[in-house]
Amino acid sequence: MALEHAILVSLLEKPGSGYELARRFERSIGYFWTATHQQIYRVLKRMEVDGWVDVRDIPQQGRPDKKEYSVADLGRAALSSWLHDPIEPESVRHDLAVKIRGAAFDDPTALIREVERHRQAHQDRLAHYLAGEVRDFTGPGSPGASPAAPQAPLDAERELQHVVLRGGIAYERMMIDWLDDVLATLAGFGPSH
Amino acid sequence: MALEHAILVSLLEKPGSGYELARRFERSIGYFWTATHQQIYRVLKRMEVDGWVDVRDIPQQGRPDKKEYSVADLGRAALSSWLHDPIEPESVRHDLAVKIRGAAFDDPTALIREVERHRQAHQDRLAHYLAGEVRDFTGPGSPGASPAAPQAPLDAERELQHVVLRGGIAYERMMIDWLDDVLATLAGFGPSH
């Protein structure tokens, strides 16, 4: 299980409340690990009991109080130990691939709209990623860096976030290309024209 | 939930026992949908109760009897209805991406071996896919097809399996390229040399 680890990473990048975490899991880290607010609250509570995170009650005006969580030493240690543990090649769940194979036993052309919807979703996400890349990873510290600054361990966090984002971009591009391939294949069946 | 649908597709492609299904879920369809024998037996039993599949007891010699499942009309209908239902853009779980972002708060270079392991796993799977492609999707019926045969709806099953496999190939290639990018990024940190 790695939701707790994803939460630790997110809290290390920036402390925040369960609610804020839930929203990060709709963007950013959420593109690589999904979680609902329910899971997050439940796991945060357990992590608090286990001493992985510290809580601070923050009164707010005009809105409910929030509990700001930050990573405790025990949490850092737990993350470190997880990082040093090898993990298995992750398991995949592609509903769409199952549908495509299943379409052979139904009307293949009926899948076209569905595939087009997915293609659009990937296109949107790609645009989103690219915008984020321009926003967060161009400018100061990126191209050649200032000649004086050593740059080496300077911003590991930033560079690692960037390489993960590049992975997301590559993934979306591949999906769009593949879905085009799927559409071309589906178009080869039943002359709906 | 779609395990039942994945099972229906697999049984339509070829009837078989729970055990055989479990092994298919380690190869072939399993690259797009994972399941253990436990899940499969449990779900198969429910599908039998619901009348989605038919069972035939097949005595064997030298080994235990097996129950061969095949898809019943109700199952076909259930699959068809699922195929016509739109599904959400699938949720992803990339442990490795979480690890990479987490490495910023630990020793990034310690991840290199892990990433190399994953790269190797993807390389192996790619080789496996490519071998399967040559084996199953070259030769009779593929390149231009015989001029006499209409070919259009002739082998939808085969063509759809092929396009899914091409997706797997594209995915593995993308991952290998991305992991190279990750390795290059990690190598930019801590001079372990």
Next chain:
DNA sequence: TCCTGCTATGCAACTCGTTGCATAGCAAGT
């Protein structure tokens, strides 16, 4: 002979993930 490993099926316990619902104050639009 014993141990390992394969086919073949299954139970029980547990954890993880999902869905529906509930509370509660404030802001902003109709």
Next chain:
DNA sequence: ACTTGCTATGCAACGAGTTGCATAGCAGGA
């Protein structure tokens, strides 16, 4: 005045997935 929507947290129930274990016969190697 009413409704919608946002921040913020949480319970309860259920369904899905994982892990450990059990049975049972046969094949093959040490």
